Amino acid sequence: MSSLRHAENKSLWVVRELGLPAIVRTCVSCRTDRHHATGKIRVNANGKQLDVWLLVGCARCDRTSKIPVHERVHVSALDHDRLVRFEHNDPAVVRELVHAQPRLDWTGTWELETDLSFYDVEKADQPLDVFVRFELPAPIRVEKLLTEGFGLSRPAVKRLVDSGRIRLPLAPDARARADFTFQSSGPNSHAPGPSGSSEK
Incomplete structure (x- = not known):
């Protein structure tokens, strides 16, 4: 079983501001x-x-x-x-x-901070709700957030999204600039997908 440093299988990802665009x-x-x-x-x-x-x-x-x-x-x-x-x-x-x-x-104006040091999304056997919070309105491709947050390649992220292991409220190639929530589910989970807001 994956070890989580956050409580109740919830995680906060924060898009931190590094500088002005x-x-x-x-x-x-x-x-x-x-x-x-x-x-x-x-x-x-x-x-x-x-x-x-x-x-x-x-x-x-x-x-x-x-x-x-x-x-x-x-x-x-x-x-x-x-x-x-x-x-x-x-x-x-x-x-x-x-x-x-x-x-x-917006190049070089942000970094992603997460609390997922010990979470392996590809092997996890329980759901994880992730809340993504933006400190700045930088339009960031959702796929980019997932690759950085989970430490995965783009093909791995695509595979997990296509299989339903990662459930998103918007398309992976959409650009988000506002807070949203998504879910990483276990292989046998059928929980409904999350909701959130974004701007393309």
């Missing part, structure tokens, strides 16, 4: 299309009107560019506390503004 936009100097947040937000006042920009640096030539957040907005239209956070380069606001960009590259 790269912003995909073309540099006007070197034409590279990857930029990284500098951690700075610039606020410029012109009378009662404000401009707010997120400052980003080119990954190749380090040229600084400005991404508009607010343009010619009246000072009264902005929440005072949020304006103060802009002015102080609040890291949480920088993160929010980066995540709001339309095109992002």
Whole structure:
């Protein structure tokens, strides 16, 4: 029988954030299309009107560019506390503004932490409910999470999914970015599949 370090055959997998994603936009100097947040937000006042920009640096030539957040907005239209956070380069606001960009590259921004050091999904004789929690909205292929979480190859994961040993609420090739639950069942288990939420 497999030995589990977690209680009641339940496991928590956490997609941990390692850093902010790269912003995909073309540099006007070197034409590279990857930029990284500098951690700075610039606020410029012109009378009662404000401009707010997120400052980003080119990954190749380090040229600084400005991404508009607010343009010619009246000072009264902005929440005072949020304006103060802009002015102080609040890291949480920088993160929010980066995540709001339309095109992002999430490569190298996450790692998967699990408590399955002694669990062998291919030999387990009892069900295991796995809850996957995301600390960041990175779109990650479900198959990638399974290969990393169980330490298996892609063919092994496909075999276990096809045989019903791993029961998923979405397709293995779907990209999840929100919390979901799945089940690894024993060879004779007929428990109903789990439910969860995801975004492709």
